[in-house]
Amino acid sequence: MRVGDTHYRSIWFDEDAREVRIIDQRWLPHEFRVVALRARDDFTTAIRDMWVRGAPLIGATAAWGMAMDMRADASDANLERAARELLATRPTAVNLRWAIERMVNLLRPLPPARRWTAAKAEAQVICDEDVAINEAIGENGLQLIEAVAANKPAGEPVNILTHCNAGWLATVDWGTATAPIYKAHEKGIPVHVWVDETRPRNQGAHLTAWEMAAHGIPHHLVVDNAGGHLMQRGEVDMVIVGTDRTTACGDVANKIGTYLKALAAHDNDVPFYVALPSPTIDWTLCDGRDIPIEERGEDEVREVWGRMKDGAITRVTICPDETPAANPAFDVTPAKYVTGLITERGVCAASGEGLRELFPERAE
Numbered sequence: 001m002r003v004g005d006t007h008y009r010s011i012w013f014d015e016d017a018r019e020v021r022i023i024d025q026r027w028l029p030h031e032f033r034v035v036a037l038r039a040r041d042d043f044t045t046a047i048r049d050m051w052v053r054g055a056p057l058i059g060a061t062a063a064w065g066m067a068m069d070m071r072a073d074a075s076d077a078n079l080e081r082a083a084r085e086l087l088a089t090r091p092t093a094v095n096l097r098w099a100i101e102r103m104v105n106l107l108r109p110l111p112p113a114r115r116w117t118a119a120k121a122e123a124q125v126i127c128d129e130d131v132a133i134n135e136a137i138g139e140n141g142l143q144l145i146e147a148v149a150a151n152k153p154a155g156e157p158v159n160i161l162t163h164c165n166a167g168w169l170a171t172v173d174w175g176t177a178t179a180p181i182y183k184a185h186e187k188g189i190p191v192h193v194w195v196d197e198t199r200p201r202n203q204g205a206h207l208t209a210w211e212m213a214a215h216g217i218p219h220h221l222v223v224d225n226a227g228g229h230l231m232q233r234g235e236v237d238m239v240i241v242g243t244d245r246t247t248a249c250g251d252v253a254n255k256i257g258t259y260l261k262a263l264a265a266h267d268n269d270v271p272f273y274v275a276l277p278s279p280t281i282d283w284t285l286c287d288g289r290d291i292p293i294e295e296r297g298e299d300e301v302r303e304v305w306g307r308m309k310d311g312a313i314t315r316v317t318i319c320p321d322e323t324p325a326a327n328p329a330f331d332v333t334p335a336k337y338v339t340g341l342i343t344e345r346g347v348c349a350a351s352g353e354g355l356r357e358l359f360p361e362r363a364e
């Protein structure tokens with residue numbers, strides 16, 4: 001998507017420098033910084049410390065991490081070690097496991113001398129596929145937005161609430177929850193986005209708001225607690241969020257706070273959609289309570305960071321020094337609160353039957 005007049009993906013391989021480049025998302029919206037990743041430790045740090053984040057981008061970054069590590073040492077022992085270390089970076093987004101397994105299954109049977117070239121090609125395919133998948137999600141979700149728009153007075157915007165950042169920064173391009181929004185905007189359908197700030201790390205305020213502004217999409221930032229009120233007032237036509245792991249029965253793990261939005265949407269008859277690429281489906285799980293939920297450090301809750309009036313980017317503490325904090329990073333929304341899953345193959349019910357209709361090859 002666009003940054004100024006330039007089209008960017010969130011991750012790419014620079015052929016001349018022979019290194020992977022990412023947008024270091026820790027500095028947005030205040031600074032746009034591109035950094036290089038070369039060694040395996042660069043990749044594990046970038047995922048764990050959230051220089052990159054968002055389920056599809058975590059998977060793509062891990063794929064590139066595997067590839068670059070094969071260039072350094074393509075031995076069997078290093079292949080297993082790279083897979084193990086990358087897998088340990090973040091537990092909830094299943095795209096990480098999916099991408100690593102895909103790379104390992106391709107590379108294991110190959111002789112070491114062929115592994116780097118094959119891995120590089122596969123990482124590139126994973127990225128290109130992600131872009132195509134998300135664009136298809138955009139087309140499928142667009143139809144839902146069009147249906148809502150058709151029932152509103154001409155010219156009135158469709159009000160969409162989203163949580164966290166499931167935008168192009170969370171994927172290789174397009175985003176998942178944002179892809180239908182970008183498609184609608186491109187088509188001239190008026191949309192307005194309520195952007196949840198998404199404490200503790202404020203991905204909504206830092207990233208989604210930045211994306212919306214960059215593409216000229218009308219939006220307002222709201223505190224996480226405002227969603228229920230806006231829904232009661234009829235100011236939300238639909239909710240679209242992303243997911244880090246969707247079970248084969250349609251339960252959905254996403255950024256902490258998503259569940260409360262789903263409850264409020266249910267109580268107010270607001271459709272609640274989850275947009276996801278198929279690598280985000282964990283076909284091995286049915287009950288969302290079995291999804292591992294990442295616990296992150298206390299300081300993310302105890303502090304906020306932002307830009308001072310003098311331009312300095314800094315962190316400030318918002319609680320007494322001795323206050324302990326808990327930081328579950330995701331929650332699970334049971335399928336019964338999800339109106340539909342927007343995938344690259346179409347929109348389906350959040351249920352085992354719904355998913356298997358779209359992905360019949362997964363039917364047992």
Ligand code: MRU
Nearest residue numbers: 053054055166170176242243255
């Ligand atoms: O902790 P994060 O920023 O990686 O969490 C991201 C989310 O929760 C997104 O909604 C999810 O990964 C879907 S991204 C298309």
